[in-house]
Amino acid sequence: MTRLAYGVGGFLVFFAIWEVVADFVVRNPLFLPSFSSVVVAAATDTDYGALTSALSVTLRNFGIGMVIASALAIPTGFVFGWYRRVRQVFSPLLSALYAAPLIAIMPAIIVLFGVFDVSKVILVVLAAFFPLAINVESGVRNIDAYMVEMARSFGATDRQIFRTIAFRAAVPYTLAGLRLAIGRGLVFIIIAEMFASTNGIGYIISTYADTFQMTKMFVPVFLVVLIAVILIAAVQLFEARVQGWKPSNH
Amino acid sequence: MSVSIDSVSFEYGLGAAKGGLPVLDGVTLSIEPGAFVAVLGPSGCGKTTLLKLVDGLLVPTKGRVEVNGAPVRAPSPEKAMVFQHPSLLPWRTVDGNVAYGLELTGVGGELLKSRVKSSVELVGLGGFESYFPHALSGGMQQRVNIARAAALDPQILLMDEPFGSLDAQTREDLQMEFLSIFRKTRKTVVFVTHDIAEAVFMSDFVAVLSQRPAKVKELVKIDIPRPRAPEVRDSSAFAGYYRRLWSMLHRPEEGAT
Ligand SMILES: Nc1ncnc2c1ncn2[C@@H]1O[C@H](COP(=O)(O)OP(=O)(O)O)[C@@H](O)[C@H]1O
Numbered sequence: 090m091t092r093l094a095y096g097v098g099g100f101l102v103f104f105a106i107w108e109v110v111a112d113f114v115v116r117n118p119l120f121l122p123s124f125s126s127v128v129v130a131a132a133t134d135t136d137y138g139a140l141t142s143a144l145s146v147t148l149r150n151f152g153i154g155m156v157i158a159s160a161l162a163i164p165t166g167f168v169f170g171w172y173r174r175v176r177q178v179f180s181p182l183l184s185a186l187y188a189a190p191l192i193a194i195m196p197a198i199i200v201l202f203g204v205f206d207v208s209k210v211i212l213v214v215l216a217a218f219f220p221l222a223i224n225v226e227s228g229v230r231n232i233d234a235y236m237v238e239m240a241r242s243f244g245a246t247d248r249q250i251f252r253t254i255a256f257r258a259a260v261p262y263t264l265a266g267l268r269l270a271i272g273r274g275l276v277f278i279i280i281a282e283m284f285a286s287t288n289g290i291g292y293i294i295s296t297y298a299d300t301f302q303m304t305k306m307f308v309p310v311f312l313v314v315l316i317a318v319i320l321i322a323a324v325q326l327f328e329a330r331v332q333g334w335k336p337s338n339h
Numbered sequence: 340m341s342v343s344i345d346s347v348s349f350e351y352g353l354g355a356a357k358g359g360l361p362v363l364d365g366v367t368l369s370i371e372p373g374a375f376v377a378v379l380g381p382s383g384c385g386k387t388t389l390l391k392l393v394d395g396l397l398v399p400t401k402g403r404v405e406v407n408g409a410p411v412r413a414p415s416p417e418k419a420m421v422f423q424h425p426s427l428l429p430w431r432t433v434d435g436n437v438a439y440g441l442e443l444t445g446v447g448g449e450l451l452k453s454r455v456k457s458s459v460e461l462v463g464l465g466g467f468e469s470y471f472p473h474a475l476s477g478g479m480q481q482r483v484n485i486a487r488a489a490a491l492d493p494q495i496l497l498m499d500e501p502f503g504s505l506d507a508q509t510r511e512d513l514q515m516e517f518l519s520i521f522r523k524t525r526k527t528v529v530f531v532t533h534d535i536a537e538a539v540f541m542s543d544f545v546a547v548l549s550q551r552p553a554k555v556k557e558l559v560k561i562d563i564p565r566p567r568a569p570e571v572r573d574s575s576a577f578a579g580y581y582r583r584l585w586s587m588l589h590r591p592e593e594g595a596t
Pocket residue numbers: 351352360362380381382383384385386387388389551
């Protein structure tokens with residue numbers, strides 16, 4: 090509970106700074122509306138029906154993309170982590186692709202797959218795949234050599250070592266990768282919707298932005314942030330459950 | 340079970356460019372069933388390597404390692420290793436860790452449960468079954484390490500400086516306990532240490548290794564009757580063995596003509 094209080098405290102500090110900067114430094118709501126005006130807009134001047142239906146489109150595409158990305162990235166990470174040869178050949182490529190600016194190929198994907206859902210799903214998959222695969226890989230690769238030797242001395246086969254050590258040791262890495270992937274995937278789907286779409290939260294953001302309704306624009310932005318926070322917190326909650334053995338350093 | 344180490348040499352391969360690192364150079368040591376043999380030697384001389392060769396984790400470059408007359412090719416359940424590093428699985432409880440070796444060798448069900456229970460009690464960890472390793476002291480972790488090996492009820496226990504990282508008090512307590520527990524079962528024990536007092540207190544024989552590449556410099560029989568009480572450490576016989584082993588370890592290498 091105290092952790093939650095500290096977390097909320099952080100947000101409050103941020104909102105306060107925002108309010109001060111907007112009112113006294115920027116002083117132009119076209120560039121930066123004050124936090125309080127966004128709150129007012131959220132309370133009085135928002136079409137939540139439209140927002141909800143846009144959100145459901147965004148979340149559906151995001152969800153499908155995340156599921157596909159996980160289904161591809163987690164096994165890939167395990168294979169890369171477990172087989173040194175595979176890693177030696179493909180790991181540099183994986184890192185390079187992770188660093189590659191996905192934005193640059195977004196137009197190509199949209200040309201190929203249209204402004205429809207498929208493009209969004211593909212972008213989410215691309216965005217989420219790399220951080221997830223790379224994290225799983227390092228989890229498997231960094232298993233403790235002492236543990237492996239101990240297992241071998243008890244006659245463990247490779248399969249047993251994989252199942253009882255590598256698989257388990259990769260859990261925290263996988264979840265850390267998932268948190269990164271969630272953040273990255275959300276950012277990318279919003280960007281894709283902003284530039285080439287006719288629905289979704291990103292589309293709503295861009296219509297407000299195009300018509301300079303900055304205050305209203307921040308409401309869907311907040312919604313996206315809120316969703317990211319909730320999803321990441323859910324991963325952390327799950328982690329706390331499966332990693333309950335860990336010395337607590339919170 | 341008897342262990343016979345016959346002119347065993349071992350080199351670590353360091354890659355094509357660097358060649359090999361010779362660690363053991365013709366080690367010969369014959370261990371009777373039920374004997375407690377300490378292997379004493381300077382740090383880095385190859386004690387751990389020797390133990391891994393007996394366990395079957397490593398294979399000699401030259402020479403033979405035999406258990407009951409059969410060459411050792413791989414780890415097997417009649418030998419169990421207690422590592423210097425406790426090497427516990429942090430996500431398993433005490434019970435889960437003690438069960439680990441048994442699970443790997445295919446023991447399950449009621450047998451697994453009863454073996455784990457008796458092994459945990461044997462090392463005095465009753466009441467801590469559901470603790471995770473991070474919540475245990477170094478001494479308790481080492482007890483789990485020992486219980487995990489003991490659970491297999493091996494004929495041969497290979498112990499690599501199991502008490503090396505513990506404070507003096509805990510170390511002496513565990514030495515006593517270990518003797519009182521395991522002398523009864525008459526297991527063959529190969530016990531690596533660089534602590535002379537520990538070697539004298541616990542063993543029937545002390546094999547002194549030279550610097551790397553190691554040979555057995557000398558095999559010293561420790562003629563102190565068992566059971567050995569802590570007061571044995573104050574006896575003149577103990578002091579005599581201690582001095583003798585000390586000077587062997589510190590004597591300049593001979594035969595390095
Ligand atoms: N896996 C390894 N590869 C290469 N060299 C090793 C390896 N393990 C140990 N060595 C080297 O072999 C020598 C003996 O090591 P070890 O058997 O651990 O000694 P001790 O247990 O007596 O301290 C040391 O010089 C050590 O650096």
